[in-house]
Amino acid sequence: MPSRRHPAAVLFDRDGTLIVDVPYNRDPGRVEPVPGARSAVDRVRRAGVPVGVVTNQSGVARGLIGAEELRAVNARVEELLGPFDVWVVCPHGENDGCGCRKPAPGLVLRAAAALGVDARDCVVIGDIGRDVEAAQAAGARGVLVPTPRTLPGEITAATEVAGDLAAAVDLVLGGATVNGTARTGTAGGTPRTGTAGDPPPGTGPLGETPRTATVNRTARTGTAGGPPQARGGGRSDAGALR
Helix, strand or coil: CCCCCCCCEEEECCECCCECCCCCCCCHHHCCECCCHHHHHHHHHHCCCCEEEEEECCCCCCCCCCHHHHHHHHHHHHHHHCCCCEEEEECCCCCCCCCCCCCCCHHHHHHHHHHCCCHHHEEEEECCHHHHHHHHHCCCEEEECCCCCCCHHHHHHCCEEECCHHHHHHHHCCCCCECCEEEECCCCCCCCCCCCCCCCCCCCCCCCCCCEECCCCCECCCCCCCCCCCCCCCCCCHHHHC
8 A cells, every 4th residue: 555655646648758759659569668667667566556647649539540559559558667557548639628638637537536546646747738737637746757848838837847757756756845846857858849738538558458448438447548549749739639
């Protein structure tokens, strides 16, 4: 059981956070974990804290990624990083008006519900502003791990910023904040230009594991999520599509 200092669950964004962001990826062979991803996630697991994935995958709505392809990509993520307790994927487009697509709170709320925990006791770790905003909208804690595609304003606006996943886990599993703001390490590279965006929620590595539940789709037990989709292309386009 997690200690009182630990969160009830840690929810990770997928593209750009756990794996290298390949716009609208439909090929499991192109899945590549970011440096230190496996050890960071394993450390959370060893602490007895459930782990999940909450990801926008607008490529599904755009017809760029099929449900089975998304499932295969998510399954590959688990092969490389180990099993997650819940997957929640938003397959909608930016203009679909869903309540799951980050920065809306739907994905975070669904993941928390699937795990049987309060969203306010969860932490969301992501690489763009929408990840942190979704966490805040759900009442959860958000930790930003910037990459070269993270906008400068997103870094400035984030309450907690970590230089990499290892540093983010340090914060999550007991790192202290100073005056409500924590900044650890360096902000993962040169900020990019464009708009940050994430795709709609779905659960499970494409809804295969009993932990997938897609928004506005059939929800299963275990992890929340539908077929995982890849984020959009460049920050200016993909950001909005993720």
